[in-house]
Amino acid sequence: MTIALTTLAGTIAACLAVSLCSLSSAIALWLKTETLKWLVPNLVALAVGVLLGDAFIHLIPDAIQRHGAVSEVCLTVLIGMFVFFVLEKGVRWRHDHNVDSRPTADHILPLAKMNLIGDAMHNFVDGILIAGSFLADPVMGLTTTLAIVAHEIPQELGDVGALLRGGYSPRQAVLYNFYCSLSVVPGAIFTLLLSQVAESSLIVLLPIAAGGFIYIAASDLIPVLHERSSLAHLGGQSAAFASGIVFMQFIVFFEQALLAA
Amino acid sequence: MIFRNGLPMASIDTYLHIIGIELLAMLAIVQALIDAGKTKRALSRLFLTVLGFMLAHFAAHILPNTLAEFIYSSRHEYHSVKPFGLHRT
Numbered sequence: 593m594t595i596a597l598t599t600l601a602g603t604i605a606a607c608l609a610v611s612l613c614s615l616s617s618a619i620a621l622w623l624k625t626e627t628l629k630w631l632v633p634n635l636v637a638l639a640v641g642v643l644l645g646d647a648f649i650h651l652i653p654d655a656i657q658r659h660g661a662v663s664e665v666c667l668t669v670l671i672g673m674f675v676f677f678v679l680e681k682g683v684r685w686r687h688d689h690n691v692d693s694r695p696t697a698d699h700i701l702p703l704a705k706m707n708l709i710g711d712a713m714h715n716f717v718d719g720i721l722i723a724g725s726f727l728a729d730p731v732m733g734l735t736t737t738l739a740i741v742a743h744e745i746p747q748e749l750g751d752v753g754a755l756l757r758g759g760y761s762p763r764q765a766v767l768y769n770f771y772c773s774l775s776v777v778p779g780a781i782f783t784l785l786l787s788q789v790a791e792s793s794l795i796v797l798l799p800i801a802a803g804g805f806i807y808i809a810a811s812d813l814i815p816v817l818h819e820r821s822s823l824a825h826l827g828g829q830s831a832a833f834a835s836g837i838v839f840m841q842f843i844v845f846f847e848q849a850l851l852a853a
Numbered sequence: 854m855i856f857r858n859g860l861p862m863a864s865i866d867t868y869l870h871i872i873g874i875e876l877l878a879m880l881a882i883v884q885a886l887i888d889a890g891k892t893k894r895a896l897s898r899l900f901l902t903v904l905g906f907m908l909a910h911f912a913a914h915i916l917p918n919t920l921a922e923f924i925y926s927s928r929h930e931y932h933s934v935k936p937f938g939l940h941r942t
Contacts, residue, residue: 601868608875615882730863767886770879 599733603726603784606737607719607776613744614773617752618766628762633820635753636813637829639707641836642747643809646714649840651802659795668796672803680706680812703812704758710804711751712772717801718744719779720794727787735847748773750836757816866914873907 620628647669655665680702718740726733748769755765783791817829863871880900887893 598863598865598868601865601872602863605868605871605875608872608879612875612879615879618882618886621886763886767883770883 599726599730600784602730602733603723603780604777606722606726606733607780609737610715610718610722610740610744610776611770611773613741614748614770615766616745617748617769620749620752620756621762621766628756632753632756633817633825634828634832635750636757636816637832638836639747639750639754640809640813640817641833641838642750642840643710643805643813643836645837645840646747647802647805647809649837649844651717651798651805655795655798655802658798665799668799669803669806672800673807674803675800676706676710676804676807677811679709680807699759701758703808703816704755704760706808706812707751707754707758708768708772710801710808711769712775713797713804714747714801715773715776716779716782717794717797719776719781720783720797722776723780723783724787724791724794727783738846744773754813869910870907873903873910876903877907 620631623631652665652669655668656662659665722733722737722740725736751769752762752765755769756762760768817833820829877900880896880903884893884896884900887896
């Protein structure tokens with residue numbers, strides 16, 4: 593199969609735009625330590641809302657639409673959660689043997705590493721979606737890219753919040769988050785080279801990414817939110833959590849409007 | 854400009870410009886965040902290479918095209934010889 597040069601260039605441009613979005617979290621570097629201290633728990637709450645929203649509103653319905661069988665998609669989501677559980681066990685066994693939830697200077701919490709793995713996988717899937725839609729139609733490629741960029745910005749902010757909570761310095765958090773976001777390019781190249789295999793791999797990759805997100809949000813991030821239990825934290829974190837879900841729902845409306853145009 | 858479904862479609866040149874600008878933005882931000890000397894030097898070389906390619910493309914294609922468009926549009930007598938779209942040479 594020959595690929596038009598414009599399709600290739602358009603896909604790469606779209607992928608780089610998505611990666612560039614992850615650098616929007618660099619605004620965290622200009623914030624004062626006190627502001628960051630107040631902001632990080634709220635960003636973690638936002639990450640929980642966005643990750644769960646992305647899994648339940650985007651990834652799982654999309655996988656069901658492609659696959660058709662709800663029970664098989666749900667089973668793959670569970671397999672994804674199991675895979676991430678085993679991965680986290682591996683991370684904990686390899687790097688640390690304690691369950692302390694406070695990071696130190698030379699100790700990064702597993703939640704940060706798991707978040708990086710999950711984000712890299714999510715971006716790989718985004719790359720497959722971008723390239724697949726550019727192969728189908730350049731207009732669809734453009735709308736898919738816009739939808740991905742729109743959900744990427746709050747997600748990257750939340751991810752940086754989780755990485756900061758996991759013990760990374762603000763500079764490291766932004767950089768590592770950016771490196772993970774570059775996995776969108778291999779995902780796109782994989783699709784351009786093997787479009788048939790890539791298209792069918794989405795049936796497995798989408799629910800596994802969803803399972804990973806549910807696992808990270810529920811087992812790593814929500815326990816962090818329960819560390820602070822004042823009324824102010826309850827209000828702020830609940831608002832941030834709800835904002836993440838509402839934002840993801842708005843993205844669905846935005847996608848539908850774009851596709852209808 | 855080519856239109857499809859009412860939306861303007863980008864040419865390969867436009868896509869390459871977008872890729873170049875995105876690479877420059879990424880390299881500039883990452884360079885500012887990195888401390889290590891060796892990596893920083895490699896990134897600044899890459900930044901200069903991308904910038905060089907973009908400037909060379911500007912000097913070899915965009916500038917002559919803009920000048921030609923200006924000259925052909927400046928006089929009414931030239932209007933009939935100016936074709937529409939890209940590749941007007």
